[in-house]
Every structure is written in C-alpha cells, then in structure tokens.
Amino acid sequence: MTARKYLILLAVAVFAACGDVCLARGMRDFGAVTAANWRWLLTALANAWVIGGIVLLILFFCTYLTALSWADLTYVLPATALSYILMAALGKIFLHENVTRAHWLGIALVTIGVGVVASGPSHTTPAHATTQGPNLHREVVLKTGTESQP
Amino acid sequence: MSSTYAWAGIAAIVVTATAGDILQARAMKQLGDLGAIRRSQSLTQVVRRVASSAPFLLGLLFMALAFFSLLVTLSWGEVSVVGPASASLTFIANAIAARIFLKEQVTRRRWLAACFVAGGVALLAR
Numbered sequence: 001m002t003a004r005k006y007l008i009l010l011a012v013a014v015f016a017a018c019g020d021v022c023l024a025r026g027m028r029d030f031g032a033v034t035a036a037n038w039r040w041l042l043t044a045l046a047n048a049w050v051i052g053g054i055v056l057l058i059l060f061f062c063t064y065l066t067a068l069s070w071a072d073l074t075y076v077l078p079a080t081a082l083s084y085i086l087m088a089a090l091g092k093i094f095l096h097e098n099v100t101r102a103h104w105l106g107i108a109l110v111t112i113g114v115g116v117v118a119s120g121p122s123h124t125t126p127a128h129a130t131t132q133g134p135n136l137h138r139e140v141v142l143k144t145g146t147e148s149q150p
Numbered sequence: 151m152s153s154t155y156a157w158a159g160i161a162a163i164v165v166t167a168t169a170g171d172i173l174q175a176r177a178m179k180q181l182g183d184l185g186a187i188r189r190s191q192s193l194t195q196v197v198r199r200v201a202s203s204a205p206f207l208l209g210l211l212f213m214a215l216a217f218f219s220l221l222v223t224l225s226w227g228e229v230s231v232v233g234p235a236s237a238s239l240t241f242i243a244n245a246i247a248a249r250i251f252l253k254e255q256v257t258r259r260r261w262l263a264a265c266f267v268a269g270g271v272a273l274l275a276r
Contacts, residue, residue, distance in 0.1 A: 110267050
C-alpha cells in the first residue's frame with residue numbers, strides 16, 4: 001500500500017461523510033417529505049447544499065470504485081468506515097445534533113475495526129495471485145539462470 | 151405493520167445492498183487498477199470502460215433496489231431499528247459473500263474488523 005492509496009481510502013470516507021452532511025443540511029430547508037408534498041423533492045435539486053452533496057457523493061463513488069480496483073471489498077468497507085465517525089463529528093458541529101454515550105462507544109468500535117483491518121494486507125484474491133504468479137516465477141527463473149552461469 | 155414485515159424488509163435491504171457491493175467489486179477486479187489504466191488512457195476511455203462493464207451496471211441496479219427497499223422498509227418499521235440493523239448486517243453479509251463469490255481470504259483479522267465496524271455502525275446509526 002502506497003501513500004497515494006491510503007489518501008484515496010481517506011478521500012472515500014471524507015467525500016461520503018461530507019456528501020451526506022450536505023444533503024442532510026439541504027433537506028432541513030424543506031422539512032419532512034410526505035406523499036402529499038413529494039414534488040418538493042424536485043425543488044430540492046436546486047438547493048446549493050443538495051447540489052454540493054450530490055457532487056460530493058459522485059466523487060465518493062469514483063474514489064470508492066478506484067479503491068475497489070486495487071483492494072479487496074472486505075478491506076475497503078471497514079477501512080473507509082471512518083466516514084461514520086466523521087459524519088457524527090460533522091453532525092454535531094454543523095447540524096448541532098446530539099452525540100450520545102452510545103454514539104461515542106460506536107465511534108470507539110469503528111476506530112478499532114479500521115485499525116485492525118488497515119494494518120493487514122489489502123489484496124488477497126486469486127486474481128491478484130495469478131497476476132503476481134508469473135512475475136514471481138519469471139524472477140525465480142531469471143535468478144536461477146544467472147546463478148547457473150559460470 | 152408487524153415486525154415480521156420490517157425484518158423481511160431489512161433482509162431485502164441486506165441482500166440487495168450486498169449483491170450491489172459484490173458486483174461492483176467484481177467489475178473493478180475484472181478491469182484492474184484504475185490508476186494504472188488512467189496512466190495509459192484518457193479519462194473518457196476509463197469512464198467508458200467502467201460504464202460498459204456488465205457487472206458494474208448490474209451492481210448499480212442492485213444498489214438502486216437496495217435504496218428503494220430501504221425507503222419501503224422505513225415505512226414499515228422504526229428508523230432506529232431499520233437503520234442500524236440493515237447497515238451492520240450488510241457488513242457481515244459482505245464478508246460472507248466476498249469469501250464465496252470473490253474468493254477473498256477473509257482472515258480472522260478481517261472478521262474481527264467487520265464485527266467491530268458492524269457493532270460500531272449499529273450504535274452510531276441509532
């Protein structure tokens with residue numbers, strides 16, 4: 001794992017959290033959507049916070065797909081769970097939401113989970129093994145060839 | 151609405167969300183490292199390659215189904231149950247499905263991480 005890949009994982013978490021918080025902030029301007037006033041959802045699309053949230057969530061999706069192209073799903077999902085912690089923090093700061101003791105316990109559990117998975121390998125699938133396999137074999141052959149020369 | 155409906159809805163969310171994640175992961179694995187592809191191809195070509203992948207499109211369909219399942223289930227059960235239960239169970243279901251369908255080696259470390267995150271998300275989503 002390079003520093004660039006860790007940055008992409010961090011970007012996945014940041015874009016997801018900021019996107020959700022922007023959407024939540026935007027939807028506060030409209031109140032509860034019911035069957036009677038569902039057309040408000042269309043006017044919500046013109047709200048700056050909602051537009052910002054959608055742009056951030058598109059960026060989240062792009063970085064998430066990029067991360068999945070070089071890391072396992074069972075690595076990417078827990079490693080990017082930092083977004084839940086960021087969401088709680090941003091919700092408290094910008095939306096003045098109440099962060100309870102259960103939330104703090106949840107934050108502690110997610111942090112432990114992220115730490116546990118991030119310190120392990122990011123890729124374990126056979127596809128990765130087969131792309132490495134021939135290269136490793138080639139290295140062994142080259143090494144053996146060099147050593148066998150007088 | 152009875153809790154049986156709510157739990158059936160939660161099961162539908164978990165199954166469709168997991169199917170979406172697995173299909174997206176499979177699509178990206180088939181395409182390979184997008185960063186490496188981007189170095190030799192233009193951004194438009196990369197987007198076209200991703201958008202023309204069958205598992206990717208099927209994954210999008212399942213993600214949309216998961217979203218609508220969530221909307222319907224929220225009308226059947228309480229958000230304090232539906233939110234945490236579906237989010238945390240999806241983490242566990244993803245670990246099982248990734249082992250079966252993507253042949254990922256879900257080591258003890260990854261199980262531990264998935265369980266910690268699932269527990270944490272369940273508490274945070276309340």
